[in-house]
Amino acid sequence: MDFFLVITTLTVLVASILFDWWYFLKLRSKRLPPGPSPWPIVGAIPYVVSVRHETSTKKMSQSLQSKYGKILTVWLGKTPMIFIHDPELTYDALVKQGAYFSNRAKNSSMGIISSGWRTVGTSEGPWTVALRKNVMTHMLGPSRLKAFKPLRDRAYGDIVNDLRSVAAAAEDGVAQVNLRSVVVNRVLRFVLVLTFGVELEENLIQEILLNLGERFRLGDESITGGNYCETLFQLEKEFPDFNNSVITSLCAEFLNTAFFTATLAIDHTMALLCDHPVVNEKLYQEIEAVVGRRAVDESDLPNLPYLSAVVRESLRVWKFGLMSLPHATSELRKLGGYDIPTDAVVFFVLESFHLDPTYWSEPSVFKPERFLENDLDVLGTKNFSFLPFSAGRRVCPGSQLGMLQISVVVACLVQTFEWEKVLNVKNPEIGTVLRARPRSV
């Protein structure tokens, strides 16, 4: 009995190794973009392990780019991962050949988190179309953003008031804070109302995500005029396998994406302004001239061009590694003269366009004025050298909300406080500790 078990196990093992080998050789016969030489079965994993001292994916990706060029392959086992560092190739893939480069790579951990790849960011085909349409129509499109404005106004005011209270309680009248934690608290509350239509305490979040049930259908329409969770219960009627687990994953995705990136961006921008007092002063002067002493409102944004330039420049020099989510190809395609096989995993390394000297003079210098001269928007409509929200069929659906939140919070903070950096903590998870002195009114 044991003997047969051993023989069967060995046969399966050898067959799968042979299959992997055959598959690997078949792909290697194509003209894939260059990259570190792969080994059969394990791919370029030995190479990746050998350069692990590069400390971050960003550094590793930079050193690979300088060695192999703007389109390169790193084999993860038998899967080719293609990294694209070039705006023109990105335009070709995401726009001209968008239909073939818009699937999502599947890995098992994401499969679990997303209830079987059924969230906006992990799904494909009819699911993606329905989920993106739902989120744009009911939550993130212009008319819904307008309807939710009172909620955002409250969050903006609360952030300023929280900081004022901390300053008032301090002996020297200056608030010393980890800005990210102050902002996160208020933005999260706002996003929770958007998601569930109810005011919730933070310690309930975990419970909600685990026990999503009837009671969350009870969101108060008068607070938001609709909430994301409610829209998902409507979709349940269209898709038979749209169960509570899928709804939980979708709400978790919405919560995460809606508050995390914007909070990081606000923290990052304020740290940059502390490092560049001349830019900070110029921004303050603009706000003072256009808005005066009343609170900045979203309707002021079109009249604050320098603010817009500061926010775009901050996204350009974004330090956390800006990449697309992993795309996957639905069939064999040509890109930049190379073969990109079916089911290849494709990453668009957006930050490398943003720091490319071909497109930007002194790319590592924080200089908002460049955006007054070139006036590039965040969706790459003029060219793809600036693309913080990616592009094409998987473009970030939250770009408008993200830009509103970042712009108004930064404007309110600069208008109300004088800022100074205390300590630039290396670990980005911890954020930047800043001192905020209320400006005299």
Ligand code: HEM
């Ligand atoms: C500074 C703020 C933000 C930045 C820089 C950002 C950037 C991005 C990027 C680069 C992608 C990947 C697109 C691709 O794979 O090609 C993405 C996807 C996504 N973002 Fe954002 N985002 C931001 C804010 C938001 C907000 C506020 C939301 C609101 C809910 C959001 C929701 C999403 C979703 C759902 C996806 C997946 C889209 C899909 O796969 O079809 N993001 N974002």
